[in-house]
Amino acid sequence: MTQAAFFVLAALADEPRHGYGILREVEELSAGAVQMRVGTLYGVLDRLTADALIVLDREEVHDGRLRRYYRLTDEGMRALGAEAERMAAGASAAKQRIAEGRKATGTPPVTGPGLAGGLA
Numbered sequence: 001m002t003q004a005a006f007f008v009l010a011a012l013a014d015e016p017r018h019g020y021g022i023l024r025e026v027e028e029l030s031a032g033a034v035q036m037r038v039g040t041l042y043g044v045l046d047r048l049t050a051d052a053l054i055v056l057d058r059e060e061v062h063d064g065r066l067r068r069y070y071r072l073t074d075e076g077m078r079a080l081g082a083e084a085e086r087m088a089a090g091a092s093a094a095k096q097r098i099a100e101g102r103k104a105t106g107t108p109p110v111t112g113p114g115l116a117g118g119l120a
Helices: 003-011 019-029 038-050 074-105
Strands: 054-062 065-072
Touching: 003 019, 003 038, 003 074, 019 038, 019 065, 038 054, 065 074
Parallel strands: none
Antiparallel strands: 054 065
């Protein structure tokens, strides 16, 4: 699963959203690390729809423009959960290796932001 697809699914985990709402939520959830263009978003939405991970929830006219709201399917929620578990397991394994490497070399632990903006 791509990083963009993961964050789109995560953005839809709590409620249906329209395209712009998804873009904002992805940026917030990723702490600004993932900033998608509209074309990229709709490509991801098309793939997730084709894979039955999301469906069109409803369409509304807002200021003369059609807004399409998407929501997760049960399969989408399972896929998101499985990917989150896979990522967590990978992060845990990496942290363990880093700690073991630091012990072996006497290197002090890193206390600043890591690659994903969190603390190591």
